[in-house]
Amino acid sequence: MPKDTxxxxxxxxxxxxxxxxxxxxxxxxxxxxxxxxLYHHFPGGKDEMVGAVLDYLQRRLEQHILQGxxxxxxxxxxxxxxCDRTALTYDNGNRACLLATLLLGSARDVFxxxxxxxxxxxxxxxxxxxxxxxxxxxxxxxxxxxALISIQGALVLSxxxxxxxxxxxxxxxxxxxLCRNVRQCEQQALP
Numbered sequence: 001m002p003k004d005t006x007x008x009x010x011x012x013x014x015x016x017x018x019x020x021x022x023x024x025x026x027x028x029x030x031x032x033x034x035x036x037x038l039y040h041h042f043p044g045g046k047d048e049m050v051g052a053v054l055d056y057l058q059r060r061l062e063q064h065i066l067q068g069x070x071x072x073x074x075x076x077x078x079x080x081x082x083c084d085r086t087a088l089t090y091d092n093g094n095r096a097c098l099l100a101t102l103l104l105g106s107a108r109d110v111f112x113x114x115x116x117x118x119x120x121x122x123x124x125x126x127x128x129x130x131x132x133x134x135x136x137x138x139x140x141x142x143x144x145x146x147a148l149i150s151i152q153g154a155l156v157l158s159x160x161x162x163x164x165x166x167x168x169x170x171x172x173x174x175x176x177x178l179c180r181n182v183r184q185c186e187q188q189a190l191p
Contacts, residue, residue, distance in 0.1 A: 003041040003042060003052065004052070004056075006031045006041065007052050007053055010027070010031070010050075010052070011053045011056065012030075013026060013030045014050060014101065014102075015095060015096045015097070016096065018101040018102075018104055018105060018107070019046065019050060019101070019104075019106065019107030019111075020104075020106055020107070022046065027046070027049070047110060050110075051114075053098065054114050054115075054118070057098065057118065058118060061121065061122060064085050065082055065085050065086060065089070065122065066121065068085055069081070069082055069125045069126070069128070075132055075133035075179065076133075076175055076176075076179055078129050079126070079174070079175035079179065082126070082175075083171040083172075083174050083175055084171075086171060087167075087168070087171050090155060090167065091164075092167065092168055093154065093155065093158040093164030094158075094164050096155065099115045099118060099152075100152060100155070100156065102115050103115060119148060122148060123144045123145055123147075123148055124144070125144075126140075126143070126144035126147050126148075127144040128140075130143055130144065130178060130179075133179060133182045134182050135182055144178075147178055150170045150174060150177075151174070153170075154166045154167040154169070154170035154171075155167055
């Protein structure tokens with residue numbers, strides 16, 4: 001099988017265990033591959049595995065979240081679609097964020113630049129929608145960062161409490177909060 005076949009399994013494993021906790025034994029058990037096969041598919045070891053997972057996440061972010069923020073729809077509609085797709089990505093708050101786990105332990109120095117690039121792309125896409133809605137660039141950037149703080153913080157809290165409702169609540173309110181005091185957004189009504 002091609003190595004891409006194993007990436008979703010690796011994503012779940014690294015989400016649950018982090019980089020340091022995802023031992024080769026656990027990786028072998030989760031993928032059904034022996035060590036020799038793992039190194040055949042991923043000669044660079046765990047770093048290459050995480051690199052493949054980050055490539056996968058980048059494609060998903062671009063295709064499922066960021067692309068939905070382009071187009072001619074009203075800003076509030078785009079932001080709602082982003083929240084809906086974010087909910088799907090994190091199974092309504094039941095899945096941890098890999099990006100957060102990669103910023104802990106020994107993985108931080110190895111993957112920080114890649115994680116930063118993904119977060120910046122997401123932040124910039126939100127800011128672009130808010131600028132389109134009429135916010136000045138600095139305020140749009142700050143609100144976009146606040147949105148990511150809310151999303152990521154709610155994921156951490158939902159995982160810690162073992163209940164997804166904080167994450168769900170944040171995503172439900174986020175589009176309206178991002179559009180607070182923005183005339184173009186306030187004139188829209190979501191169904």
